[in-house]
Amino acid sequence: MTAPTATDPPTLQAQAQEPVEGNYFVAAYPPFSAWELSQVPSLHEALAEFALATPLGLYIHPPFCQKKCDYCYYLSYIAQPGAVVDRYLDAVAREMALYSEHPGVMGRSVSFAYFGGGTPSTLSSAQARRLGDGLRRALSWDNIEEVTYECAPRSVRREFLETLRAMGVTRVSMGVQSFDNELLRLNGRVHLAEDVSRAYSLIRDVDFGCVNLDLMCGLMGETEEKWIESVHRVIELGPDSVTIYQTEIPHNTQLYRDLKSGVLPAAPISWEIKRARLDTGFRELERAGYTVVSAYNAVKDLRHHRFLYQDCLWRGADMLGLGVASFGYFGGVHFQNEVTLEKYEAAVERGELPTKRAFKLSPHDQMVREFVLQLKLGAVPVAPFRDRLGVDIAREFAEPLRECVLDGWLTVSDEAVRLTPRGLLRVDRLLPRFYDSAFRDVRYN
Ligand SMILES: C[S@@+](CC[C@H](N)C(=O)[O-])C[C@H]1O[C@@H](n2cnc3c(N)ncnc32)[C@H](O)[C@@H]1O
Ligand code: SF4
Incomplete structure (x- = not known):
């Protein structure tokens, strides 16, 4: 992958849509x-x-x-x-x-x-x-x-x-x-x-x-x-x-x-x-x-x-999140622990897993999760999605891919979906375009 060489021309409209405060980094799909x-x-x-x-x-x-x-x-x-x-x-x-x-x-x-x-x-x-x-x-x-x-x-x-x-x-x-x-x-x-x-x-x-x-x-x-x-x-x-x-x-x-x-x-x-x-x-x-x-x-x-x-993690492995407020992913289920020391320790003391919230991903959610997380690497190869999950990503994400290509954020070929240098610099902003509509209006925490 080559390094980015260009940035977006600033426009008033873009600035208005992009307030300085709030989160940027996407750590999970579906969102917390x-x-x-x-x-x-x-x-x-x-x-x-x-x-x-x-x-x-x-x-x-x-x-x-x-x-x-x-x-x-x-x-x-x-x-x-x-x-x-x-x-x-x-x-x-x-x-x-x-x-x-x-x-x-x-x-x-x-x-x-x-x-x-x-x-x-x-x-x-x-x-x-x-x-x-x-x-x-x-x-x-x-x-x-x-x-x-x-x-x-x-x-x-x-x-x-x-x-x-x-x-x-x-x-x-x-x-x-x-x-x-x-x-x-x-x-x-x-x-x-x-x-x-x-x-x-x-x-x-x-x-x-x-x-x-x-x-x-x-x-x-x-x-x-x-x-x-x-x-x-x-x-x-x-x-x-x-x-x-x-x-x-x-x-x-x-x-x-x-x-x-x-x-x-x-x-x-x-x-x-x-x-x-x-x-x-x-x-x-x-x-x-x-x-x-x-x-x-x-x-x-x-x-x-x-x-x-x-x-x-970005390819679907299991990970146990241990400790207060930790995040984990196991068997296609996202979860987070209790977020105060008191509640966390009390649950463990009772012999219970200290889980505060969870989300069970459908096979389709798991596929979207892997796609959006791997986009952060700059390129998502087509073959593993086709061979392992039976999914043609070009067809599955046809509409958001078309929009992103028109905007100059990425290219699509038979081998891979590849971010352009400008796309890579803003990748976390682009990811919600690939979310299911139920999750697109994203809050991060
Ligand atoms: C848990 S901290 C790493 C270890 C140690 N706590 C530290 O701060 O040096 C993980 C990293 O998150 C990044 N980070 C923390 N807050 C951030 C923020 N508001 N925006 C962007 N990066 C942040 C920092 O680069 C930090 O090194
Ligand atoms: S985890 Fe601690 S040291 Fe690291 S950024 Fe946060 S407050 Fe600072």
């Missing part, structure tokens, strides 16, 4: 607003079936951070006492054990695991081991192929990284966001650029198979110059992969509240400009030898690159 408590029994039915030969993954959510970033919409608790964290980690291990009693999970081995935040690196080494050991007691990790662990720069310590290595972590992903200290401060980030350099060299000293760094374009106060400087600083470090997110201003963030109360020191950046910055970032990474592999990701060495969590 369609998931309901009344559908939770369908998860239990799926768990009661012996599993098909599909990979099984885990998403594990340690929801603790040193400080809340202004733009952050994830559930996180700040600076909790050790006893609170320990109790939570035991609840997660108990939740894993509850799953392992179901025929659909029993005896399976875990193919991939993702520790995502919050900030999983705020745990102590003893707590990380306690979590890892607790999870392993319930299911075998002997054949695991990828274990990702998210870190934030200030909480990275050498002995902690060595603990992660001993736990079998193969991929470390660190949230950098920017190398400009003024921008980091303005957006409520706890770390400084010097923390990134220190943490990165510690991570490199310990031998992880893959190191990913996250950047955010369009942070409050960002200029073109500051953005390019951050991209260059990341390139100098030379991580195996770089993820660039376009900054969202979701409604549950401090940034959104500040926007509404008019106290922001700078105007939020438009989506036009964020796309242009993403485009510049991708092109700089390509000039440095990276290859763009999705709407968010560039990798240094395509031959050795795999991101199993994403590849499996």
Whole structure:
């Protein structure tokens, strides 16, 4: 895939339709607003079936951070006492054990695991081991192929990284966001650029198979110059992969509240400009030898690159979401856990799965889900849909594909539906066009 080279011409109409606030990233289909408590029994039915030969993954959510970033919409608790964290980690291990009693999970081995935040690196080494050991007691990790662990720069310590290595972590992903200290401060980030350099060299000293760094374009106060400087600083470090997110201003963030109360020191950046910055970032990474592999990701060495969590999940694998507010997908059922610590821990304590809402996908929904998620990779090959699901995607999505071709967002051939460079920069905006009409009027949470 080539990097994007052009951005959309700004029009007043487009700006009016694209308010700066709200979510952009599509994480699931059908959207979260369609998931309901009344559908939770369908998860239990799926768990009661012996599993098909599909990979099984885990998403594990340690929801603790040193400080809340202004733009952050994830559930996180700040600076909790050790006893609170320990109790939570035991609840997660108990939740894993509850799953392992179901025929659909029993005896399976875990193919991939993702520790995502919050900030999983705020745990102590003893707590990380306690979590890892607790999870392993319930299911075998002997054949695991990828274990990702998210870190934030200030909480990275050498002995902690060595603990992660001993736990079998193969991929470390660190949230950098920017190398400009003024921008980091303005957006409520706890770390400084010097923390990134220190943490990165510690991570490199310990031998992880893959190191990913996250950047955010369009942070409050960002200029073109500051953005390019951050991209260059990341390139100098030379991580195996770089993820660039376009900054969202979701409604549950401090940034959104500040926007509404008019106290922001700078105007939020438009989506036009964020796309242009993403485009510049991708092109700089390509000039440095990276290859763009999705709407968010560039990798240094395509031959050795795999991101199993994403590849499996976006192609229909099972994944148990463990921990408060976590999302999972199992046997064609989406589900989310209780969203407060109290409710989550109380359910697990009672010996019940802590599921808050679910959605059972029909075979047609599952096909649409795979198509929209794979579009984020820039191209969806026709053959697997035809051979595995008996679906001709060109015919199935004829109308939205025609519209997108006319708008210049993608091309359709006998081999693949392929986004144009301009289409890739805005792919999450295009996805609802492919949704069933019942889900098109999307709310994200
Ligand atoms: C759970 S955080 C990663 C680990 C750690 N908590 C951190 O922030 O460094 C996942 C990533 O989501 C991205 N992110 C968070 N809030 C965002 C927002 N409002 N818009 C775009 N990306 C966001 C950041 O790049 C962040 O690194
Ligand atoms: S962006 Fe990361 S560090 Fe910041 S509050 Fe959210 S989860 Fe915590």
